[in-house]
Amino acid sequence: MSLSPKYPVRTQRLLLRPLTADDTDALLAYRSRPDVCRYVPFEPMTPSVIKERLSAQWALTELTDEGQALILGIELAATGQLLGDVVLFWHSREHQGGELGYVVNPDFGGHGYVTEAATAMLRLGFEELGLHRIIARIDERNGPSARLARRLGMRQEAHLIENEWFKGDWSNEFQFAMLASEWHAQQAASQ
DSSP: BOOOOOOOOEOOOEEEEEEEGGGGGHHHHTTTTTOOOOOOOOSSHHHHHHHHHHTGGGGEEEEESSSSEEEEEEEETTTTEEEHHHHHEEEETTTTTTEEEEEEEEEEETSSSHHHHHHHHIIIIIIIOSSSEEEEEEEEEEEHHHHHHHHHHHHEEEEEEEEETTEEEEEEEEEEEEHHHHHHHHHHHHO
């Protein structure tokens, strides 16, 4: 099992691609915002944090083993603007498990871009990496993200109460999941 996508990964309106130093200002435009960072596992970022991540965590362009994460920028094909990023975590080789995540600049919200990008990441996870199961962990207060998981066809499996001390508060978490068999059935039904 491994994943080495051909870049850019194209969707109807988007290009998913590795992040570069040229993306620093666009990343800062949303990853520095407290409202964007409220429900994700990082604090608002500074230019130096973004620079550090670009040279380390975000430099990975393929998945070769469990414990790795592939983070791709979401670029609007028509304009070249970076509007967010999506991530596919590979949690377990043995259990063929992964996790989906996404962060978007609110200025680009409401157009279905993240749904389109997340669908492409599910395809990479199921069809190219060969995962059996992909989850999404979402703070209960993050209604838009939970609605997105449902639009993707993910099933809510759990509602965990005060399961994690998160940014100074006990948080409740929704856990969503999709199996490869559900992904393939959904794709067959949509054709």
